[in-house]
Amino acid sequence: MIRSLAQRYLPELDAHMRRVVDSMPAAPEFDVMLRYPLGWVNADGSANHQPTGKRIRPILLLLSTEAAGGDWTAALPAAAAVELLHNFSLIHDDIQDDSPTRHGRPTVWTVWGRANAINAGDAMFALSYRALEGLAARMPAEIVLNVYQIFTQTNLELTRGQHLDMRFERQRRVSVEEYLSMISGKSAALVAACAQMGALIGSRDQDTARHFADFGLNLGIAFQIRDDILGIWGDPQVTGKSAATDILARKKSLPVLYGLEQDAELTDLYDQEPFDSAHVERTVQLLNKAGALEYAQATETTYYQRALEALSRAKPIGEAEKGLRLLAETLFQRAY
């Protein structure tokens, strides 16, 4: 059913995003840099038909519009905006993390260098605001301004989350509380904004939109914790990454932070240089002994339950309500 939702929304979303990107003042090579991360062209400018990313955020936004009683086509400009914004943040993240590949292709900075990738990200950021302009055709200007405000607040949250994430890499001890504050910004804020903006466009009611925001925020946190679990215990055949990649990179994800709080041996181990596959194996053993998997699963479940409670308070309606519940379930049930 998620696939049928995607099939319903994605062709129009894609067409809308293309119109927004086409409105950018042209320069041949720059055109390619902006369309490449969206999966529309290859690095040489030839057409590409292999989509990048699952467009989960715009689907969540459009479902929220419908579930709040509105017409999803009126929300397409906002759906395009969140997907462009998500891609902006990936382009800059990949530079900041020195990541060579994404979705199985070289990252923008790998192809065109860091200076161009910074600029392409900046353009994608501006294009996300350009996308929002389309809302005014079918909505009162006051509501549109409100959507802009939510969007900008989200962008500020994203940069704060990114700051904390980078700082935690250099910080020896990070508390579980600090970690949850970081992922609220870096991962969950945009998910919250999708639900909130979608519902505001659909209902034009601030209270409804706030319940949807609460749903999205908790869903986004649960989603990130599931990612943390998959990064350690995920089946390489399912995740497409090698086993325990996050441990080899010594990420301070939730299960690790919990383990570090429980076990002094783990704390010493995680500081060692060099850190090779034997260290990875021992770390996973100690995490298992500390009950880090069970802790992370329980925390994930808590946020997932909060998300569902918020969704009930939001009083979603129609087929889209089922769609939202199914989307949440699908994200929650990703295998490991």
Next chain:
Amino acid sequence: MIRSLAQRYLPELDAHMRRVVDSMPAAPEFDVMLRYPLGWVNADGSANHQPTGKRIRPILLLLSTEAAGGDWTAALPAAAAVELLHNFSLIHDDIQDDSPTRHGRPTVWTVWGRANAINAGDAMFALSYRALEGLAARMPAEIVLNVYQIFTQTNLELTRGQHLDMRFERQRRVSVEEYLSMISGKSAALVAACAQMGALIGSRDQDTARHFADFGLNLGIAFQIRDDILGIWGDPQVTGKSAATDILARKKSLPVLYGLEQDAELTDLYDQEPFDSAHVERTVQLLNKAGALEYAQATETTYYQRALEALSRAKPIGEAEKGLRLLAETLFQRAY
């Protein structure tokens, strides 16, 4: 008189910008990264009272509001937005150009590294949109949306200009026409937007705002050409840079592009590796022989005249009209 204008506007502008930046969700080290480039703190977080930059763009915006018959205090959110946006672009430019200093201080990336500087720039970008939100308190929502549109279009122009600037560095031949298209985006678009947004806020009239935009665009181009002249023939004691710095960096500025079109010896010379002070001296000789200074001066004068003509069509009023003419004159008469 420019100083008296600045004294009139700047304390309130500064207070307004501080309120916007203070609205950012906090993180101690991040707070410093955002306030440092604005000249409010030193890198260690201690207070700094040496201002960075002359705030020419917000002054132009506020003058345009008054000259278009409006109350400049209603335009403070937009004035804060353009100054924050200008600072965003400087933070990212300095990474892209590997520039170690700005305004006599280490650049953001020099102090905190490239990854943090990318993120600080992104936050400053989002803060510029946050600033615009303040307009709604004193203006119809439709006008505010219009200001957002001009602002976003400017951001897209900026990234296009930045793309062309970086591409021209690697491109052997650049035409004068290509160059003017680049500086229209990179340097003049924001100046145009200042005049246009200010006038729109002051008059709520699109036609008036368009004449102001035309004034700003031509002024911005003239301003950049003057910068190009100063980068070659500027008196080191006045510019604060060593003589002919732009030639040593082999910038493809307007006088150079003109010279390259006139003189084959210069074309060969400009390709040589290594390129030292003897090459710089010979280049300046050949530029002088080709009449590159006179050409650049004539081009600058053309754009300056166009700016003044557009200003007349805009029918500015009151003391602010004199202020705008004085601002233009002051920028035009920078010594070399």
